[in-house]
Amino acid sequence: DIQMTQSPSSLSASVGDRVTITCRASQSINSYLNWYQQKSGQAPKFLIFAASTLQRGVPSRFSGSGSGTNFTLTISSLQPEDFATYFCQQGYSSPPTFGPGTKVEI
């Protein structure tokens, strides 16, 4: 199975900050990388697919980049509703696997 890692595991930030989360795959996954947001007590929400394409309705302050083994999720100006845990997921090979998550805290 392809192993996914994320860094940092948690970070503290303020409203208006630029935040960057890194996701790494144990082997090349081209651009087969998706991102999810999970707020406390809620189901995950699908944010980005194919490494950089925003799902409909996702604010443009979110962006994704990368290919191969290294990927980033960037929030350009953190808003109060963005405090959550973010997971990456690879779809390159079965089984689909998720990163351990990055918690963005105030």
Place this chain on the structure above:
Amino acid sequence: EVQLVESGGGLIKPGGSLRLSCVASGFTFSNGWMSWVRQAPGKGLEWVGRIKSKADGGTTDYAAPVKGRFTISRDDSKNTLYLQMNSLKTEDTAVYHCTTEGYTYGPLFDYWGQGALVTVSS
């Protein structure tokens, strides 16, 4: 609006069985591939398995830790997805989310239910 509502969770002893249900609405359920994804308390997300639409063969795939113990099925007449869990182990304790499964660059999970908590403990 897509809605997925799971039910059937609870406390069960190791070795026991449990069946989860997920009622779907807001999309054409029969056309959709569906997956179960679980989340152990305080942990990350783990894909459990999927069922394809009947038009695509209706076949199932499972993650290694549950293969041979869990069975995914669907009743398109009831817009309902099922997860039959047998020979449960303490490590199966998790919130089980029903998800729709899309595909662009590989599988993705675009809509999620709130989840059903399964606790396996003696």
